[in-house]
Amino acid sequence: MSAMTQMGISRRGVLSAALAVAVAGPLAACGGGGDGGGGGGTASTQLVYWSMWKQGEDQQKVLQAALDEFQAKTGIKVEVQWSGRDVIKQVAARLNAGNPPDLTDQDAGTIKGILGKVDGVKNLDALYATTVDGETKKVSEVIPAGLVKPYRSSSGAPIVVPYEIIGSTMWFDGAAHPDWVSAPPKTWSDFMTLLDARKAAGRTPIALDGDIKFYDAYFTTWSIVRHGGVGLLSRAATDKTGATFDDPAFLAAARDVEKLVKGGYVVKDFNATKFPAQQNAWAAGKSPTDLLLMGTWAPSETGPQAASGFTHRSFAYPTVPGGKGNAAAEAGVIGFAIPAKARHADAAEKFIAFFLNKDRLAKISTETKNLTPRSDIPAPAVLADYQQELIAAGDNLFLPYDDAGAVAPEWVSNVWEPINGDFFNGKLDAAGFVAKLKSETVKLHKNA
């Protein structure tokens, strides 16, 4: 009988939750409206901002301070909601109802993949032509064009204004390996020499949290970009015939990665632990590892666990003979976007131009230890190596999974990640990896 009572309670619970939503919905809808501003010519007196950051995060503190200053200086009343990483999904739901927030932010690939795909964000070409608050430079003059090139609307206008750059690079302890700081391995053969030397010293030099396929795929993505150039992987992901996988770059890349996986260079049991066990062990010196191919967030994620004296330094993924992407660097951005139908879009644009001011944006570097898109703001010390890598790459930049996450999300979840898992778990060799990618890609497109 207790089961029946429990079912009764849970049903009632669901009902009251549903009622609460029904009641809260219209109330929340009232919040945004009222003063009419926006596109009507008169300036808005209100700004509704839903953020990817959560209360207490460093970025949240920096943004909150800027919002307070903005409200005090302009008289525009700011309503902010610190929603967390799922914010774009929440904004997408509100687009349908017609009352989205005026301003939001997230990883630009996410914005493009979710909102951009349904024309749910405003074109920002006008904003790029306005001047940054308190300066003489235009927005387009402080934000490198290469960074925002991938994020365009169907009409070709930019849809995101970045304020933070993230990317992946090869991390190591600069204190333990000063020779890698002064002379980092440049080519694949330099890299293999380095790995062999470490292996001979009894180490498994590569640390990897293999339960996260995204981290396995850092290696395959980088290798494919190095051999075949930026854009090849996402072209292959969307090629219904699968013929793109016949490009010799795929097999060459897979052979390189296979050497790492099968050559005993990757830490033992890398696929039988749970993130962040391996990266923490790497930083703490508790595993015989030296290298971590990881995002620019590695110093902040592993910093608290790091052994004393550990100095985060990085070098670029090695180049390959004849590679078409040898000059490329991985760089994604986190930035602002203005949802279509936003009622106070003018206020949102005003805030973006306000926040991009050098002194305000510099706090992203000094207080959150992240890289900003402005080259006149110095990088935090741990990201200085990565900034050099980025400057050398110019606008030859690529995104995680070479942007396949935005152009072919189902392919990423059901083809790319599982097959990378099988490859790293030793179920596929290099040729098998490429062959399976090809056949599963064809199958996915046939069924879709």
Next chain:
Amino acid sequence: MTATMTAATVAPAPAEARSRRRPRASDGPLGRGRRRWYWLFVGPALTVYLAFVAGPAIAGIWISLHSWRGAGDPMRWVGLANYRRLWADDIFRTAFLNSLTILAVCGVAVFALAFVLTMALREMRARSLLRSLLFFPYIVSPIAIGVALGLLLDPRGLANATLRSVGLDSLAQPWLAPDRLFSTILVGIVWVSSGFYVVILMAGMDRIPAYFYEDADLAGATPLQKFRHVTLPLSWDVVSVAAVLWVINSLKIFEFIYAFTGTGDSPAPDTRTVPIHQFVITTGGRSPAYLLGYGAAMGVVLVAAIAILVVLLRRVMRRDAVQF
């Protein structure tokens, strides 16, 4: 499933109403008054039911016949294409088999364990305390359990350290390695779920008067005979309710596996269940695919599977109630 069960209890009402609506000679003012009041009383409940249970269920079926990304995207009619696609989707087939494996393998284990524990607990003194302790894993957030087990089962974690310390080095395994992960998940589900069914079965068995057992003792019955001839027949109705609950709950298992396989990106196909795969192709994963029509088709198939299994199970387990 709640929907199906509610439907079953509500369905007779309109039929009854129809027969009453037909005017009869004996219908006096009282009858007419009753008819008026009937809808007044039934109305609110029916409205709530239609709006929050029947409506979303029908909408789910409707969406499953479309291609739709949700937010701001016009729905495009595709007929049964989503269902044909399910048929051709290898990952869905794996997920469906995984769900059935959990239902069957974990089901046998959970009920066997629950019966054994129930029998053992029946004769113990601190049984209500023990019962609470057994129920404990069921209360703790599955996410927390998933994370804790990850630490426990780490190759250098407590589980392997304990095995090594007692000399059983050969048994120490990388429990979370891809080939072993699903088996580890099965064991975890049994551990998490058993307490709940122990509590239900014990509630049923507590009603059995002690003199049946005393009589069995006098007749020299073994514990197994007591179970077969006293406990099982006299708690059969509770066992069958518990079995139905298991069918429903086991096919819906989501959070435990999700927490266990890592929330960073999409769980590997070998470890997906239907709800996990449904999540991955809709709003889950590192880059959500938003195939909401396809996801709805999976939901329809899952509900249909549950309904069929529950009906079959009720038939198989139907017995005349023993009066006592």
